[in-house]
Amino acid sequence: MTSTRHARILSVLSADGEATVEALADTLRVSPSTIRRDLNALDAAGLMRRVRGGASIERDPVSITQTAVQQRAEKQRIASAAAAEVRDGDVVLIDIGATCALVARELRGRKITVVTASLAVVDELREDDDLELIVLGGAVRKNYQSMVGAFALQALTQIRASVCFLGTSGVQADGSIHDSTPTEVPIKQALLDASERRIVLADGAKFPGVSVARVAGPERIGMLVTDDGADPATLAELRRAGVDITIA
Template sequence: MYAPERHQAILEQARANGRVEVRELAELLAVTPETIRRDLTSLERRGLVRRAHGGAIPVERSVVGSAVSDRHEILVAEKMAIATAALEELPDGGSVIIDAGTTTIKLAELLPVDRRLTVVTHSLPVAMALADRDNIELHVLGGLVRSSSRASVGTWTHQMVSMVNVDIAFLSINGITPERGLTTVNIAEAAVKSAIIKASRRSIVLADHSKFGREEFGRVAPLAAIDTIITDIGVNHELVLEVEAAGPEVVIAGSAGQPAVA
């Protein structure tokens, strides 16, 4: 049995049973436990399973594309650490684009009240977090609002993004791999994210560790197109080295929100 066939069989077992064990898989597929461990490592790097003691559990990919209200309660501490570290990247009185996403919503909520900023966003939750702030000049991009992300997409959104030139873009993403770069679950949102990168002098991706090694349907940009990725201490350090070799700096936010460069 070739590796891709084993990987498919392992995924089917994991999704059917909720968990797989190395010893049982080795017997079932007639290979050594070491081979199964390598297979599980490969699947984990692709974001399909998560290693557990003696085996692995499946990663439910549907969570990534679920409603923002559901995703808001996942990896809360990690997202808060990332958003706090991102504050160090804010320009002094300049302009930023804040993308749609749960970590970027936390960043919007943490923006300082004593610094004047121009903020552009296509995210309704980000806009609502900033609408009453006197120190924020808020520009909301129109378009077709997707109910799952509560963000505008489409032709109007693209036209408005093309009219601005900002200092920094803070982006959310669903997948990061050295081979495929940045990806997300929806093509329309992928196109907006790509346009945001082009409209910004610097692009910073806010992504918790679960996004590393994951590939999604909509391609946003190669890693060379962005400057920095801020993630959390749960990230796979081998993947970090591969990502940095492709271009961006990776900053790891500590548990207290203090960044430490990987």
């Protein structure tokens, strides 16, 4: 268990450059004191650097820039293809995450209703007079720019949406959708419950990505929008389960 936690901590740091003790504890579903011990051990081994309130890791700036540009382009293509699935008059549920926020940007000026718990989506759409924006209430999670909790879940039980766009941290070999933050899972499941069409957004890096908590099996997904970096075997499994695949 310790070695697995250490590997996952390093994976998070490699992706983000730094992380707080609280964020890592939430992601890995362990106590902050356990994370502090893990970080001290990894720091002593020279694998990362312990900083006040968390940890950081050195990364190659050139590699980071190239990866960021590449991922941004892939996410943008996915967002554009996903937004094309929205029809005028639709009620659209949008999950948290960078690709979901890009979908929101693509939907500016549309005659639709958008419902979200993502602060990033709110930032993209709050000045748009053409669409109606409904913000789910709840406790604000600043690290994830999201709102979670009973208020958001209760609100979602009153909504029937035309389509939802769901983010994910990992698409597993059996086609199931996972998330790296268990706190977000009930919201994601409620988004699926409230929607007629269910579209998952996942770039190739999400195959298999990070898996902490299972959100849903492939039977609950109508469409996956991804790029040509997605694992072919996993895509085949999704197709067998009846999921439509769009390669952006």
